[in-house]
Amino acid sequence: EIYMMEIKGGKTQRLTNHPAIDSSPSWSPDGREIVFTSDRSGAPQIYLMDSEGGNIRRLTFEGNYNDSPNWSPRGDRIAFVSRYEGKFHIFTIHVTGQELLKLTDSSGNNENPCWSPDGLRLAFASNREGKWDIYVMNWDGSQLRKLTRTGGNISPSWSPRLKFE
Numbered sequence: 001e002i003y004m005m006e007i008k009g010g011k012t013q014r015l016t017n018h019p020a021i022d023s024s025p026s027w028s029p030d031g032r033e034i035v036f037t038s039d040r041s042g043a044p045q046i047y048l049m050d051s052e053g054g055n056i057r058r059l060t061f062e063g064n065y066n067d068s069p070n071w072s073p074r075g076d077r078i079a080f081v082s083r084y085e086g087k088f089h090i091f092t093i094h095v096t097g098q099e100l101l102k103l104t105d106s107s108g109n110n111e112n113p114c115w116s117p118d119g120l121r122l123a124f125a126s127n128r129e130g131k132w133d134i135y136v137m138n139w140d141g142s143q144l145r146k147l148t149r150t151g152g153n154i155s156p157s158w159s160p161r162l163k164f165e
Helices: none
Strands: 003-005 012-014 022-027 033-038 045-050 066-071 077-084 087-094 110-115 121-126 133-138
Touching: 022 066, 033 066, 045 066, 066 110, 077 110, 087 110, 087 121
Parallel strands: none
Antiparallel strands: 003 012, 022 033, 033 045, 066 077, 077 087, 110 121, 121 133
16 A cells, blocks of 8 residues: 655555555655556556545556556656566656657666656666666657666666756
8 A cells, every 4th residue: 555654743644545556656746646556457557646545547558567657857757667578668658648658679678767857868777788787868768878887786766966968
């Protein structure tokens, strides 16, 4: 289940209440909605709900395993991981459920998408060359660049202070 906790006092509020697994929440930039993963349809899919846990609606309908949603700072797209032809790839979808885009190619597995603070790029982990390294690409999948070369790198996160050149 997904809970929200107040910083002061630690009071919790349960946002989901379903026998399925609900996980991986990500807030919308305006704080009004949360995207999350749930297997309530039988396999992991991406869902949206309002910040109080109501108005739950399914966002993804393609693919039989969708996980790790991450809301764009611009508020218009959600990046996530989907199993496609036996491998994991980075996809984005508009918050309306339209405009599904597959951003990574068929090389290896690609996981843990993370938006840049300006919403123009995505960092992610990939084992496309055998070891897990961090890559970055534009929001549309163009201009792919490998950032690390040591292997064992799996969870990218952008600093709000860094600019990417």
